[in-house]
Amino acid sequence: MGTSAEEPPSPPPPLEWDQSSSDGEEPSPSTSISFDRDRHVAYLEMMYQMLPSYYQSQEINRLTLAYFTISGLDILGALDRVDKDAVASWVLSFQAHPGDKNQLNNGQFYGFQGSRSSQFPLGCDGVLIHNLSHLASTYCALATLKTVGYNLSNVDSKSILTSMRNLQQPDGSFLPIHIGAETDLRFVYCAAAICFMLGDWNGMDREKAKEYIIKCQSYDGGFGMVPGSESHGGGTYCAVASLRLMGFMEDDILSTSGASSVIDLPLLLEWCLQRQAADGGFQGRPNKPSDTCYAFWVGAVLRILGGYKLIDGKALREFLITCQSKYGGFGKFPGELPDIYHSYYGCTAFSLLEEPGLNSLSFELGITDVAALGI
């Protein structure tokens, strides 16, 4: 999940494609009809080693890109390509530490920063002067640490959780960063996932967050990013995954007859199912084109609710294959060049479809089951 609401950069053709991995032959043209696991592994491994230059504008979100790449490799069963210890050290180096306990209520959030470029040098007495810790970066940091098997009890969770409360607003929503920004469902989700991964709900007021989420359900059943906003696949995921993580929604709720819900479930279900368009792909909003990533955002909601079996899996698969790039990875639309964000969500979508050889996901956490369990 990106820290900005903008689209990832659209890349030029990848000139860095390593031909030696395919014995000097050109990658065969696009007409693969199967999930191209090896090519996706090669693509993500390439990104793990070095990001292409067109990602410079996304440098502030480096941790996010790392999460996509490393979690992606985990889903593909290729985590052996990653130096886990090096990754853990690197991620931990972005953590902002308070000088002393008294600082935890100075209004700042002591989490993780998103990149080296947003990390200022410490003051002369080793104290943090400029703290640009961000909720989304913190989510990505913890998710990545769990993915490489790092034991989170070694992380200073108390600082993170105590100071995270400073970001929650009176209406239940969350600021992503203490210096101020827009508040919306994305950061409610990040907060809930952070508390869940650290195993401690002292980081937020769950009831207030629930109230905010409820206000985001639109008249058509989906959820907008803020109350009044248009219902959106990403917003809907954040809403439902948050409710599930916080314990306000039982597992497989649709199968439980007579289950009560804090949200309008039948309307939500129909909204989600209607997002599958004639081309088999999922759209993020009514009357918009299908896009790879919504196969996860909306698909995961259906999975959480227990309604994933109601979609046309075959049609979805066929659509996703058209978005699969011959260079490895996935693009946003059929035939588009790949980018890291859509490549990651293309892989998660295939995991939802239970593609053989892919690891299963914790749908509400956005990492593999194995990573979530901390084995």
Place this chain on the structure above:
Amino acid sequence: MRKYQRHHRRWIAENLGTDATAKELQFTKKILSLDAKNYNAWSHRQWVLQALGGWEDELDYCRQLLEDDEFNNSAWNQRYFVITRSPLLGGLKVMRESEVKYTVEAILANPENESPWRYLRGLYKGDTQSWINDHQVSFVCLKVLNVKTNHVFALSMLLDLLRHGFQANQEFRDAVDALGISNSEPLETDLAKAVCSVLESLDRMRVNYWTSRKSKLPVSA
């Protein structure tokens, strides 16, 4: 936001007044003229309206956008935002009648457009009884069922109406049966079940859903 910051912001807004409002609305309008569904632009526009005002022309702006593209779901959403939150209008109940008329026209023009169907249902949010009893609602369903194509949303709304206690007359029965004629299966005696059967064959993408809904329907007396 600290109290003094909120105070300062409000001070600026009150002193710049309509000037700030107009500039912000114009700014978002410019973005939307290039990309009429830009999510960030719509979010900012909604914030401006709620924080600074400027509601006067908003409903008309929605009308213009929908004239350009009746399928623009963002514009439909904004319409709902305006009729439910504008301090210049009377609220949802007061606006309902004129909005239903507007929406029915849009549905009849493009019955395959999901947006006005959702909007129509939304106009009765929290007041299901009025929704079932409004002749305009059942009228538009029946009208669409009797035209040549694009029946799915009409059938879906009819199914929901029936589920909430709507009493359908013979005209509905006939219209649904006419759509089911291509099925080799015998016609269902229960109308709701018949609707589900037709949806199973017309909306193949969601066949599992319609089958599941059919199986969950109460057994008819």
